[in-house]
Amino acid sequence: MADFTNAKNPNHAGAGFSQNCETCHTTNPGWSPATFDHSKTNFPLAGAHTVPPRTCADCHANNNYSITVTACVSCHQKDFDNATAPVPHSGFPTTCEQCHDTVLWTDAKFDHSKTGFPLVGAHTSPPRACVDCHVNNNYNITVTTCISCHQTDFNNAKTPVDHTALPTTCEQCHNTVSWTGANFDHSTTGFH
Ligand code: HEC
Numbered sequence: 001m002a003d004f005t006n007a008k009n010p011n012h013a014g015a016g017f018s019q020n021c022e023t024c025h026t027t028n029p030g031w032s033p034a035t036f037d038h039s040k041t042n043f044p045l046a047g048a049h050t051v052p053p054r055t056c057a058d059c060h061a062n063n064n065y066s067i068t069v070t071a072c073v074s075c076h077q078k079d080f081d082n083a084t085a086p087v088p089h090s091g092f093p094t095t096c097e098q099c100h101d102t103v104l105w106t107d108a109k110f111d112h113s114k115t116g117f118p119l120v121g122a123h124t125s126p127p128r129a130c131v132d133c134h135v136n137n138n139y140n141i142t143v144t145t146c147i148s149c150h151q152t153d154f155n156n157a158k159t160p161v162d163h164t165a166l167p168t169t170c171e172q173c174h175n176t177v178s179w180t181g182a183n184f185d186h187s188t189t190g191f192h
Pocket residue numbers: 001003004006007008009010012017018019020021022023024025031032033034036
Protein backbone atom coordinates (compact mmCIF):
# COMPACT_ATOMS: atom_id res chain seq x y z
CA MET A 1 0.00 0.00 0.00
CA ALA A 2 2.93 2.35 0.68
CA ASP A 3 4.10 1.53 -2.84
CA PHE A 4 0.76 2.74 -4.19
CA THR A 5 0.73 5.91 -2.10
CA ASN A 6 4.33 6.69 -3.00
CA ALA A 7 4.04 5.94 -6.69
CA LYS A 8 4.52 9.34 -8.31
CA ASN A 9 5.21 8.43 -11.90
CA PRO A 10 2.38 8.31 -12.63
CA ASN A 11 0.84 9.60 -9.43
CA HIS A 12 -1.41 6.68 -8.58
CA ALA A 13 -3.45 8.16 -5.80
CA GLY A 14 -3.86 11.53 -7.50
CA ALA A 15 -4.84 9.79 -10.73
CA GLY A 16 -7.54 7.78 -9.08
CA PHE A 17 -6.03 4.45 -10.20
CA SER A 18 -7.76 1.43 -8.86
CA GLN A 19 -5.97 -0.56 -6.17
CA ASN A 20 -6.25 -3.75 -8.17
CA CYS A 21 -2.56 -3.61 -9.03
CA GLU A 22 -2.90 -6.66 -11.27
CA THR A 23 -4.90 -4.65 -13.82
CA CYS A 24 -1.64 -3.02 -14.74
CA HIS A 25 1.19 -4.90 -13.02
CA THR A 26 2.54 -8.42 -12.96
CA THR A 27 4.45 -9.98 -10.09
CA ASN A 28 7.66 -9.77 -12.11
CA PRO A 29 10.36 -7.92 -10.18
CA GLY A 30 10.03 -4.17 -10.38
CA TRP A 31 6.89 -2.18 -11.10
CA SER A 32 8.04 -1.31 -14.59
CA PRO A 33 6.86 -1.88 -17.23
CA ALA A 34 3.22 -1.80 -16.27
CA THR A 35 0.89 -3.78 -18.47
CA PHE A 36 -2.07 -1.43 -18.60
CA ASP A 37 -4.02 -2.35 -21.71
CA HIS A 38 -5.14 0.97 -23.13
CA SER A 39 -7.06 -0.71 -25.90
CA LYS A 40 -9.69 -1.64 -23.35
CA THR A 41 -10.56 2.01 -22.80
CA ASN A 42 -12.76 3.92 -25.23
CA PHE A 43 -9.61 5.38 -26.74
CA PRO A 44 -7.32 2.67 -28.15
CA LEU A 45 -3.90 4.15 -28.87
CA ALA A 46 -2.95 3.93 -32.53
CA GLY A 47 -0.81 5.80 -35.05
CA ALA A 48 0.97 8.86 -33.72
CA HIS A 49 -0.63 8.24 -30.33
CA THR A 50 1.85 5.44 -29.72
CA VAL A 51 4.70 6.04 -32.19
CA PRO A 52 7.07 7.70 -31.36
CA PRO A 53 6.41 6.47 -27.82
CA ARG A 54 4.24 8.94 -25.94
CA THR A 55 4.43 9.47 -22.25
CA CYS A 56 1.16 9.01 -20.44
CA ALA A 57 1.39 12.65 -19.41
CA ASP A 58 1.23 13.85 -23.05
CA CYS A 59 -2.48 13.20 -22.79
CA HIS A 60 -3.01 12.75 -19.08
CA ALA A 61 -1.76 16.22 -18.30
CA ASN A 62 -1.52 17.04 -14.60
CA ASN A 63 -1.88 13.36 -13.85
CA ASN A 64 -5.52 13.40 -14.85
CA TYR A 65 -6.46 9.79 -15.52
CA SER A 66 -10.15 10.58 -15.52
CA ILE A 67 -10.37 11.96 -19.06
CA THR A 68 -13.86 11.33 -20.32
CA VAL A 69 -13.78 13.19 -23.64
CA THR A 70 -12.25 11.40 -26.60
CA ALA A 71 -13.15 13.86 -29.37
CA CYS A 72 -10.09 14.75 -31.48
CA VAL A 73 -10.73 18.45 -31.13
CA SER A 74 -10.55 18.23 -27.35
CA CYS A 75 -6.76 17.81 -27.69
CA HIS A 76 -6.15 19.25 -31.15
CA GLN A 77 -7.97 22.59 -31.14
CA LYS A 78 -4.71 24.47 -31.79
CA ASP A 79 -3.82 22.27 -34.75
CA PHE A 80 -7.26 22.99 -36.14
CA ASP A 81 -6.92 26.74 -35.62
CA ASN A 82 -3.50 26.78 -37.27
CA ALA A 83 -4.29 24.58 -40.26
CA THR A 84 -4.02 26.59 -43.47
CA ALA A 85 -3.55 23.95 -46.18
CA PRO A 86 -5.38 23.16 -48.42
CA VAL A 87 -7.80 25.71 -47.00
CA PRO A 88 -8.08 27.40 -43.63
CA HIS A 89 -10.08 25.03 -41.48
CA SER A 90 -12.25 27.60 -39.76
CA GLY A 91 -15.38 26.61 -41.65
CA PHE A 92 -14.80 22.83 -41.44
CA PRO A 93 -16.67 20.54 -39.09
CA THR A 94 -14.55 19.80 -36.01
CA THR A 95 -15.07 16.06 -36.41
CA CYS A 96 -11.49 15.54 -37.63
CA GLU A 97 -12.03 11.80 -38.10
CA GLN A 98 -14.25 12.52 -41.11
CA CYS A 99 -11.05 13.33 -42.99
CA HIS A 100 -8.07 12.41 -40.81
CA ASP A 101 -6.49 9.32 -39.31
CA THR A 102 -4.25 9.41 -36.27
CA VAL A 103 -1.03 8.86 -38.22
CA LEU A 104 -0.40 12.16 -39.98
CA TRP A 105 -2.34 15.36 -40.60
CA THR A 106 -1.12 15.52 -44.19
CA ASP A 107 -2.66 12.30 -45.50
CA ALA A 108 -6.23 13.56 -45.11
CA LYS A 109 -8.93 12.26 -47.37
CA PHE A 110 -12.31 13.83 -47.70
CA ASP A 111 -14.90 11.73 -49.44
CA HIS A 112 -17.39 14.22 -50.83
CA SER A 113 -19.60 11.40 -52.09
CA LYS A 114 -20.64 10.79 -48.49
CA THR A 115 -22.29 14.19 -48.31
CA GLY A 116 -25.72 14.84 -49.80
CA PHE A 117 -24.00 16.22 -52.93
CA PRO A 118 -21.60 13.81 -54.65
CA LEU A 119 -19.32 15.65 -57.08
CA VAL A 120 -19.63 14.46 -60.67
CA GLY A 121 -19.32 15.89 -64.17
CA ALA A 122 -18.33 19.55 -64.38
CA HIS A 123 -18.33 19.69 -60.58
CA THR A 124 -15.01 17.82 -60.52
CA SER A 125 -13.56 18.22 -63.97
CA PRO A 126 -11.76 20.50 -64.66
CA PRO A 127 -10.68 20.34 -61.00
CA ARG A 128 -12.70 22.76 -58.91
CA ALA A 129 -11.45 24.59 -55.88
CA CYS A 130 -13.49 23.90 -52.77
CA VAL A 131 -14.27 27.61 -52.58
CA ASP A 132 -15.93 27.62 -56.03
CA CYS A 133 -18.92 26.28 -54.12
CA HIS A 134 -17.92 26.91 -50.52
CA VAL A 135 -17.84 30.64 -51.05
CA ASN A 136 -16.43 32.60 -48.11
CA ASN A 137 -15.25 29.33 -46.60
CA ASN A 138 -18.82 28.28 -45.84
CA TYR A 139 -18.82 24.52 -45.29
CA ASN A 140 -22.35 24.53 -43.98
CA ILE A 141 -24.18 24.60 -47.29
CA THR A 142 -27.52 22.94 -46.74
CA VAL A 143 -29.24 23.63 -50.08
CA THR A 144 -28.29 21.38 -52.98
CA THR A 145 -30.76 22.47 -55.66
CA CYS A 146 -29.15 23.39 -59.00
CA ILE A 147 -30.81 26.79 -59.05
CA SER A 148 -29.21 27.79 -55.75
CA CYS A 149 -25.86 28.07 -57.57
CA HIS A 150 -26.96 28.50 -61.18
CA GLN A 151 -29.54 31.30 -61.03
CA THR A 152 -27.44 33.51 -63.32
CA ASP A 153 -27.03 30.74 -65.92
CA PHE A 154 -30.78 30.28 -65.84
CA ASN A 155 -31.49 33.98 -66.25
CA ASN A 156 -29.10 34.20 -69.21
CA ALA A 157 -30.22 31.04 -71.03
CA LYS A 158 -31.83 32.02 -74.34
CA THR A 159 -31.26 29.10 -76.76
CA PRO A 160 -33.21 27.22 -77.92
CA VAL A 161 -35.85 28.80 -75.75
CA ASP A 162 -35.86 31.65 -73.36
CA HIS A 163 -35.75 29.88 -69.97
CA THR A 164 -37.81 32.42 -68.05
CA ALA A 165 -40.95 30.33 -68.21
CA LEU A 166 -39.27 26.92 -67.68
CA PRO A 167 -39.30 25.10 -64.35
CA THR A 168 -36.22 25.76 -62.23
CA THR A 169 -35.67 22.09 -61.60
CA CYS A 170 -32.73 21.97 -64.06
CA GLU A 171 -32.14 18.25 -63.45
CA GLN A 172 -35.36 17.48 -65.35
CA CYS A 173 -33.49 18.36 -68.54
CA HIS A 174 -29.82 18.81 -67.66
CA ASN A 175 -27.00 16.73 -66.25
CA THR A 176 -23.95 18.16 -64.52
CA VAL A 177 -21.62 17.64 -67.50
CA SER A 178 -22.63 20.53 -69.73
CA TRP A 179 -25.64 22.78 -70.35
CA THR A 180 -25.78 21.79 -74.01
CA GLY A 181 -27.05 18.35 -74.83
CA ALA A 182 -30.05 18.86 -72.56
CA ASN A 183 -32.57 16.17 -72.75
CA PHE A 184 -36.23 16.73 -72.09
CA ASP A 185 -38.56 13.77 -72.24
CA HIS A 186 -41.96 15.14 -73.23
CA SER A 187 -43.60 11.77 -72.75
CA THR A 188 -43.34 12.29 -69.00
CA THR A 189 -45.78 15.20 -69.29
CA GLY A 190 -49.55 14.89 -69.59
CA PHE A 191 -49.38 15.76 -73.31
CA HIS A 192 -47.68 13.13 -75.52
C1 HEC B 1 -4.32 1.83 -14.25
C2 HEC B 1 -3.07 1.11 -14.22
C3 HEC B 1 -2.33 0.95 -12.92
C4 HEC B 1 -2.81 0.44 -11.70
C5 HEC B 1 -4.21 -0.02 -11.37
C6 HEC B 1 -1.68 0.42 -10.83
N1 HEC B 1 -0.57 0.91 -11.47
FE1 HEC B 1 1.28 1.11 -10.68
N2 HEC B 1 1.98 1.90 -12.44
C7 HEC B 1 1.21 2.04 -13.58
C8 HEC B 1 2.03 2.61 -14.62
C9 HEC B 1 1.59 2.93 -16.07
C10 HEC B 1 3.32 2.79 -14.07
C11 HEC B 1 4.54 3.35 -14.77
C12 HEC B 1 5.29 2.14 -15.36
C13 HEC B 1 6.52 2.50 -16.11
O1 HEC B 1 7.16 3.52 -15.81
O2 HEC B 1 6.86 1.71 -16.98
C14 HEC B 1 3.23 2.34 -12.69
C15 HEC B 1 4.31 2.40 -11.79
C16 HEC B 1 4.22 1.96 -10.49
C17 HEC B 1 5.29 2.08 -9.54
C18 HEC B 1 6.60 2.80 -9.79
C19 HEC B 1 6.25 4.25 -9.60
C20 HEC B 1 7.35 5.27 -9.52
O3 HEC B 1 7.03 6.38 -9.05
O4 HEC B 1 8.46 4.95 -9.93
C21 HEC B 1 4.85 1.53 -8.35
C22 HEC B 1 5.62 1.44 -7.04
C23 HEC B 1 3.50 1.06 -8.59
N3 HEC B 1 3.15 1.35 -9.90
C24 HEC B 1 2.72 0.43 -7.65
C25 HEC B 1 1.39 0.08 -7.82
C26 HEC B 1 0.59 -0.59 -6.81
C27 HEC B 1 1.12 -1.06 -5.43
C28 HEC B 1 -0.66 -0.71 -7.35
C29 HEC B 1 -1.88 -1.35 -6.70
C30 HEC B 1 -2.18 -0.99 -5.30
C31 HEC B 1 -0.64 -0.13 -8.68
N4 HEC B 1 0.64 0.33 -8.93
C32 HEC B 1 -1.73 -0.04 -9.52
C33 HEC B 1 -0.11 1.72 -13.72
C34 HEC B 1 -0.93 1.23 -12.73
